Structures are given as structure tokens and as C-alpha cells.
Amino acid sequence: MEHARYKQPCITKLLCLHGQDPVGLPIPSPLSILINADSSNDFTNTTSHLDDVTISEFREGSSDLKPTSNSSSIVQQNVTNINSKQINNDTVSSILLSRKTVARGLNLLLLSYQRTGSSFLGHLFHHSKNPDVFYIYEPLDPIYTAMYSFDQGWTIPSDVRTFSDGAPREIPPEELDATDFALDRIFSCTLSQLPTAALIHKFWSQFQREMATDKYLACMKSSGVEVGGALEKCRAFIKPICRGHFDGRYVNLKKCRDNLYNNGRWSTTKAELDNRLTPSDSTAFQEYFNCIANYRPIATRCAALHLDAPCQTKTIRATKTVRVGMTTGQRLLQRMNNTKVIHTFRDPRGAVRSRSLAPWSQGRYEGPVLTKIATGYCRTVTEDYIKADELSVTYPMRVAHFVFDDYVERPLEVSKEIIQYAELPASDAPDYPYYRNKRCPCQLDIIM
Secondary structure, three states: OOOHHHHOOOEEEEEOOOOOOOOOOOOOOOOEEEEOHHHHHHHHHHHOOOOOOOOOOEOOOOOOOOEOOOOOOEEEEOOOOOOHHHOOHHHHHHHHHHHHHOOOOEEEEEEOOOOOOHHHHHHHHOOOOOOOEEEEEOOHHHHHHHHHOOOOOOOOHHHHHEOOOOOEOOOOHHHHHHHHHHHHHHHOOOHHHOOHHHHOOOHHHHOOOOOOOHHHHHHHHHOOOOOOHHHHHHHOOOOOOOOOOOOOOHHHHHHHHHHHEEOOEEOOOHHHOOOOOOHHHHHHHHHHHHHHHHHHHHHHHHHHHHHHHHHHOOOEEEEEEOOOOHHHHHHHHHHOOOEEEEEEEOOHHHHHHHHHOOHHHOOOOOOOOHHHHHHHHHHHHHHHHHHHHHHHHHOOOOEEEEEHHHHHHOHHHHHHHHHHHOOOOOOOOOOHHHHHHOOOOOOHHHOO
């Protein structure tokens, strides 16, 4: 039965996660939001003041959607900087041999979505705040660039999980395998084994404030390698073949993936290319491989010294990504028994409105259209939420939900819950001056 409240042209129905909608009616699925497509401006005006409202339960019959006081934030389910010219093979070999001891400690995956406070949460694991943690920020854009030769920074998360016509996109096995490979390299402290294209990706410098990469960048620079710029020089050879981002021409995407990442291996030579390529395409890929190969020795040595070695000294290895679903979390839990997953999300009203104002976060299907953004966001969060609950039965105490809106209302209490779940030292309290400098968290539309 349709409640009279939803006869408004702006919102036909709003359903929330914890079993009830805002007026207490039963709901058919954990999370969905259906909006009148012709009333996007009304929707923006209606929700602009609701960004700081929790996604938890709401008081039944309340006209202003005030949250209850008993919402739960985490629903817990049952070396010296060495110039690269001074690096020798013995130094690198000693680092490689020491990797056998890395299995100790905790691996932590923060699985989230754009504009949901995930970067804000990730700062709890920043090296300057917690010396026990090795933290990597958004490592999968470089992997997609290595696999498809996408433009750096333009693997938009909604494109990973939605086709350009709006249909749900099932992530293909090749992408799941490449994602597994990247996460395994992080959690085993073997980042030097990442593909060269990922090691010379601009994200190491772009997010230098989020990660401890200053020594790695200094090592690369001292050998004349500019991360980002070096990759673009190599990508120039195959740009006419490979699209710069996800689009409707999936035949082209498959051609590039099959020749850059084939049968679980990162291609490096002409011998690994598809023999059905035209001679000109084959030559272009060979030029790309030759270019990339020039950077491999430097990138491997710098990464071994300034990424692998520091990683091995930490008791917790954490990474945050908005480019995978809970299927990746499941595969990770199956492979590594010292792993926990934190599923982070936010009230759809704030997340949708925020993304509608951020063109760089909008996929090819959705653009700035609120209804399309809401449809994709709610579908993916619902899928991941249900799967996480199922996984919590098989992996008790290793999967948790984190609702960012609850952090806004109870920052100290929620921070303590996160710290306890992530097995961080109890003294690691949140740095409130930092958060004030980032602006008030209640202004959720400005928080990534």
C-alpha cells in the first residue's frame, strides 16, 4: 500500500537499510530509492538539509525524519632513503627473503563508495596518526590503467559496476583476478611485484598526503622517473587502440585487456600478444612494452626499498577502495584468514546529492541525473550489504558495516568502535584538529 506521504511529486518512495522506511512501513529490500525523474530540482531542494541524517532507523511517523538514538555505527556481524643508484641486488634480495614473515598481523579492507566519507574514515589509518599501520589509498585505479590503458584517475567506480546503458555490469573474472593480485601484493608487502604501469601511475604522487610514499617518489625522481608522466609517454603508443575509459565499445576494451593482461599474467613481450592483431596494432603494443620495460628495474628497486620494506615492519596493513564489490571481499576472506572487511556507506540522500555536484565521480550512464545516480548507488550498496551479512555467518567477527552518518553524530564513540574492531592501539584517538581543518564533518556533501 502506498502511504499518502509519498504522493508528493518529488519522492515516490524512500526506503532505508535497517528494516523500515521513514514512516515504519515494511520494505521489500534492504535499500532502494525511487525518485520521480521529472523532479530532480525538487529532490535537490528537499534533501539539501538532510545530509547529516543517519541511514539507521527513523522515528515512526516523523515528518522531519529525525534519527533514533539507538542507531549502531558498526553493525558487527556474528629504511633510510637510499638513492636508487646506490641500490644493489643484495639489498633487494634481503628484502625479498624477509617477506616470509609478513603473514603475521592483520589485513584490513575498507570497501566503500564515492562521496560516502571513506577517505575521512581512512585517515584513522594514516601513518602520521598510527605508526603501526601501512595504508594504501585507492590502489585499483592504477590496476585498471595497467589492464586497459585507461587514462590515469578515470576508472570511475560506477562504470565498473554499470554498463553505459544502465544495466548492471557483472565484473568479469579477469578483473576480479587482477584485483585479487593487487590486494595480495599489498597484504603480503610485495608491492614491487605490481605491474610497472601501476608503479609509475600518478596516484603515488597525487595522493602522497594520504600515504607514506615520499621516499618512494624521491627514489624514482633521483633516477629521472616522473610517475604519471612516464606512464603517459608509454601509453601514447597504444592510445589510438585503447579507449581512455569505460564506454560502450567493449570490443576495444577486451582487445586491450587480452593483450595487456592475459590468462592471469601481465603481458610484457610481443610473444604474449594475440596473433589476431593487425601488424600495426602488434607494433604499437610492442613499442608500449619496450617503453614500460625501461622503467621496470628502477620501479622494482624503489618499491622494494620504500614500499615493501616499510610495510613489513607494520602489524596492520590496510587499504581503502571504492572500485570493488563484496565479491572481492569474499574472495579475500577465503584466501587470508587474518583479514577483516569494513563495509562503509552513507545515507543515499547525501551521497547522491554530493555526486550530482561532482562531475569527476559520475559514470557514463548516470551523468549528473539524480535518479540514475540513486539507482546505481542503491543497487550496489544493497548487493554488498546482503552479501556481507551472508559472509558474516561463515566468517564471524571479520565483516562489519560502518555508517558514516553515525560517525557524524557520535564521532568519539564511533571512533572507539572502529579502533577496537581494527585492533588498533587504544591510544589512537581521533585527531579533532585535523577534522576541523577538513571542515565540519556534518557538511557531508564536501566529504569524500
